[in-house]
Amino acid sequence: MNFPFPHFHEVHKFSGAGYAVLxxxxxxxxxxRWILRSEMVHGNFIVRQARPNFLSxxxxxxxxxxxxxxxxxxxxxxxxxxxxxxxxxxxxxQMLWRNPNGFKGNSGEYVKVRLPWLSNGGNxxxxxxxxxxxxxxxxxxxxxxxxxxxxxxxVIVGGxxxxxxxxxxxxxxxxxxxxxxxxxGGKLYDQVKDIMESNDMIKKTADLLVTARSVxxxxxxxxxxxxxxxxxPNMNLGVLKACHDGNxxxxxxxxxxxxxxxxxxxxxxxxxxKVGLDSFIGTDLQEILEKFxxxxxxxxxxxxxxxxxxxxxxxxxxxxxxxxxxxxxxCDSELQQMATTTGxxxxxxxxxxxxxxxxxxxxxxxxxxxxxxxDLDLDLEGERQAPMLExxxxxxxxxxxxxxxKGHKTESLVLQEAREELRSQxxxxxxxxxPGGDWTKQVYSDVSRQKQLRSVWxxxxxxxxxxxxxxxxxxxxxxxxxxxxxxxxxxxQYKGNSRTKVLVWSVRSPEMLGFFCxxxxxxxxxxxxxxxxxxxxxxxxxxxxxHTGNIVIYQKRPSSLEEVVSTIxxxxxxxxxxxxxxxxxxxxxxxxxIASKRT
Numbered sequence: 001m002n003f004p005f006p007h008f009h010e011v012h013k014f015s016g017a018g019y020a021v022l023x024x025x026x027x028x029x030x031x032x033r034w035i036l037r038s039e040m041v042h043g044n045f046i047v048r049q050a051r052p053n054f055l056s057x058x059x060x061x062x063x064x065x066x067x068x069x070x071x072x073x074x075x076x077x078x079x080x081x082x083x084x085x086x087x088x089x090x091x092x093x094q095m096l097w098r099n100p101n102g103f104k105g106n107s108g109e110y111v112k113v114r115l116p117w118l119s120n121g122g123n124x125x126x127x128x129x130x131x132x133x134x135x136x137x138x139x140x141x142x143x144x145x146x147x148x149x150x151x152x153x154x155v156i157v158g159g160x161x162x163x164x165x166x167x168x169x170x171x172x173x174x175x176x177x178x179x180x181x182x183x184x185g186g187k188l189y190d191q192v193k194d195i196m197e198s199n200d201m202i203k204k205t206a207d208l209l210v211t212a213r214s215v216x217x218x219x220x221x222x223x224x225x226x227x228x229x230x231x232x233p234n235m236n237l238g239v240l241k242a243c244h245d246g247n248x249x250x251x252x253x254x255x256x257x258x259x260x261x262x263x264x265x266x267x268x269x270x271x272x273x274k275v276g277l278d279s280f281i282g283t284d285l286q287e288i289l290e291k292f293x294x295x296x297x298x299x300x301x302x303x304x305x306x307x308x309x310x311x312x313x314x315x316x317x318x319x320x321x322x323x324x325x326x327x328x329x330x331c332d333s334e335l336q337q338m339a340t341t342t343g344x345x346x347x348x349x350x351x352x353x354x355x356x357x358x359x360x361x362x363x364x365x366x367x368x369x370x371x372x373x374x375d376l377d378l379d380l381e382g383e384r385q386a387p388m389l390e391x392x393x394x395x396x397x398x399x400x401x402x403x404x405x406k407g408h409k410t411e412s413l414v415l416q417e418a419r420e421e422l423r424s425q426x427x428x429x430x431x432x433x434x435p436g437g438d439w440t441k442q443v444y445s446d447v448s449r450q451k452q453l454r455s456v457w458x459x460x461x462x463x464x465x466x467x468x469x470x471x472x473x474x475x476x477x478x479x480x481x482x483x484x485x486x487x488x489x490x491x492x493q494y495k496g497n498s499r500t501k502v503l504v505w506s507v508r509s510p511e512m513l514g515f516f517c518x519x520x521x522x523x524x525x526x527x528x529x530x531x532x533x534x535x536x537x538x539x540x541x542x543x544x545x546x547h548t549g550n551i552v553i554y555q556k557r558p559s560s561l562e563e564v565v566s567t568i569x570x571x572x573x574x575x576x577x578x579x580x581x582x583x584x585x586x587x588x589x590x591x592x593x594i595a596s597k598r599t
Contacts, residue, residue, distance in 0.1 A: 071459060077103055080455045084447045085272075092434040092482075092512075093447045095128075095456070098427055103461070105130045105429050107492030108469075111460035113431065119446055121439045128431045129486040130461060163295060163321050165364045171218040171269075171294045172209060172357075175279055175301030175308050177262045178223050180248050180255035181330075182302070187248055187255060191332040192302060198334075199327040204354035205300050206261045208328065211358045213265065215365035216543060218292055221264055222271040222279040224307070227251035233276045239306060240276065266514045266537070267544050279311040280318075289320075296321040298357050299349075300328030305340040312349050322349035323357060393528065393564065396552040397571045434482035434512070466490045474500040476568055478561070481507055484516055491523035502568050503527040506557070510535060513553075517545040526550040528568070530558055 082097040095113070105111070112125040180186040182202060196202060209219050226232060226249055235244035243249065249256045264270055273283040280286055289297070297320050299312050308329050315322045326341040345351040352360070435444040469475055469490050477487040484505055491501045503524045507513050510533050520527045531537065531553055537545075542553055558564050 074102075076457065076459045078455060078457055082454060082456045084454065086444070086447050092432060092440075093444050095431040095433065096428055097430075097456075097458070099429055103429075103458075105461040106464070107131055108464035108466055108486065108489035109461040110464070110486075111429075111431070111458050111462070114457040114459075115443065115454075116457065117446075117454055118442060120442050124439060125457075125459065126439055127462075128433065129489045130429050130431055131485065131489050131492055165296050165321070165323075165360050167212075167215040167217040167361055167365050169293055170212070170296040170298065170361065170364075171220050171289060171292070172212045172298045172300070173220045173222055173279065173285075173311065174205060174209070174262055175222045175299065175311055176224050176249075176303075177205070177221065177259055177301050178249065178255065179257050179259055182259045185254075187246060192330045195304075195330040195332070195334065195337050199330065201300070201325075201328050201330050201354075202259070202261055205325065205328045208298075208300075208325075208354045208358055209262060211361055212298075213267070213541075214538075215361050217361060218294065219265070219268045220271060220285070220288060221258055221262070221268060222274055222283070222285065222301070222311070223256065223258055224249050224274045224276075225251045225256050226275060233282075266510045266541055277307045277310040278314050279307065280314045286318075294320070296323065298323040298325065298352075300325035300354075302330055304329040304331040305336045305344075306331065309340055309344055312345070316348040323360075324349040324351050325354055325357060326351045328354045328357075393552070393567055394571065396528070397526065397568065432482075432485050434485075436482060464489070464493075469493070472499075474502075474569075474572060476502045476504065476565060476572075478504045478565065480505070481509070481512070484512075484520075488516075488519060488523055500572055501525045502572060504530075504561075504564060504568070506530045506532060508532045508534075510537065510541075514541075514545065517551060521551060524550070525572075527552070528564065529553045531555050532557055 077100045079097045079100060082095055085094045085096070086092075099105070108129065110127050110129045112127050114123070114125045116122045178186075181188050181192055182196065183189060212219055224243075226243065232240055232244050234240040258264065269288050271279060271283045271285045271288070274285075276282060288294075297315050299308055299315070299322065301308055308324070312322055312324055324341070324345045326345065329337075329341070331337050331340070341351060433440050433443055435441040466486065466489075470493075475490065475494075477490060479487040484503075484507070487503055487505070491499075491503070494501065501524050503520060503526075505520075505527065507529065508531070510531070513529070513531055513533075520529075527550065529551060532555075536555055537553070545551065546553060
């Protein structure tokens with residue numbers, strides 16, 4: 001028999017409300033009886049009758065009512081501008097808002113959120129841990145300026161053209177590899193079919209993506225997507241008019257989806273905001289490239305003489321080392337294909353076939369030092385092999401300790417960190433929502449259909465359930481799944497080296513693992529992760545996630561969690577010590593040496 005456990009919470013709420021109503025009616029009945037019997041006119045009524053009955057209910061109820069009223073009036077905010085962003089690979093949604101006047105949160109605290117526009121559950125309040133990080137410091141206004149201001153995206157790399165290709169600094173950008181173009185049944189399939197089949201671009205570019213991932217290069221997908229809330233920048237002229245009139249690439253439709261052979265994998269990046277020809281304008285492509293230090297871009301996709309060429313020209317002017325794929329692109333005629341690949345491609349890039357680009361990546365990869373390779377998985381069929389990058393736990397801790405000590409700060413700076421007031425450092429707050437229950441799944445469903453900037457109600461912040469962490473100098477946080485968000489909140493309260501912060505995390509979602517690894521590297525001194533998903537991670541995926549910080553990933557469950565935690569505590573507490581402890585240890589060692597010399 002399957003019990004409806006998810007509905008037991010509603011039963012509990014209903015029964016609790018029922019008992020509360022009965023208690024109130026019972027109290028009202030007593031008051032009415034006292035009034036009818038004229039008992040309330042006696043001076044000793046309060047002492048004789050009300051104290052054991054009325055006050056026993058009124059006092060706690062009154063205090064609760066005052067607290068609720070205070071929270072409702074002074075700690076409830078309607079925030080008009082909130083950015084909801086779907087996380088990659090079905091990882092959930094992120095909320096980001098600029099803090100209203102009077103709202104001062106800290107990482108690890110929590111707020112209650114109500115989304116009145118939600119299609120189902122818009123009247124419900126749900127609690128979430130809040131998270132502060134340098135990435136949110138610019139605020140929503142900064143994020144919007146970066147997204148929509150063309151001048152903000154005109155950042156020059158510094159003349160990378162002609163430099164040798166380094167896989168870790170290379171990105172393969174696939175422009176508009178979507179069903180509308182590349183799959184039979186797409187509205188534009190017949191226009192590009194001949195060129196696409198003659199140069200076999202779908203298979204060649206799919207193989208190139210596999211190679212790029214295997215050698216540590218980045219893969220970026222740049223789809224174009226339109227919806228009712230996104231303005232077509234030129235809907236009455238040219239090719240964008242055709243997109244508007246034909247309802248091409250509409251969000252939520254099959255035609256707008258990336259083709260299955262090029263489906264994004266763990267670690268890939270998806271450009272957001274592309275509604276025009278140039279993959280840079282109005283999108284986060286520049287931000288992605290800068291974040292990972294990309295110098296070389298390899299561009300393919302659709303249309304050769306339109307979006308691919310526009311993206312190539314801008315990348316060239318920004319100073320990137322640009323490579324274009326002559327047989328990894330397609331358009332609607334052989335004449336235009338030849339004119340572009342033999343004409344403008346040569347002016348603004350290094351034209352290559354997909355085979356030549358593959359050889360370039362492979363040659364650059366095999367030429368790297370073995371210490372950087374770390375037995376990188378070169379499985380060109382894309383299959384996930386057994387991990388080769390795992391290491392002994394004690395060895396990892398020792399290595400992480402050495403790395404941490406290299407950047408250890410002086411006592412004065414540690415004290416300065418401890419005195420910093422995080423509440424006044426950030427103008428924005430963010431919340432991560434993982435699609436776990438019915439309500440959160442509904443949020444993710446509504447947000448994923450369309451990136452939104454909508455108003456919400458926020459109540460709080462409330463004190464962190466983990467505020468006791470401030471009493472300790474070394475923190476070992478154990479989390480599973482989405483439980484990592486409060487753990488990140490706790491670590492975010494203590495920046496720099498003022499605390500030793502070790503995270504032990506068990507997770508089975510590869511998408512969640514890929515998303516949170518960069519955040520973990522920012523806040524944790526070290527992290528021990530146990531990935532328990534069915535699909536094994538390849539060595540290239542492990543390497544990419546591990547290089548972001550002091551992180552070790554085991555593709556198994558811990559044989560003994562108690563033993564893991566014990567090892568971490570023993571190793572870290574004996575090594576990570578505060579400045580006073582280190583000075584005391586040095587004085588002790590010096591005295592011991594003096595005493596030994598005298599003897």
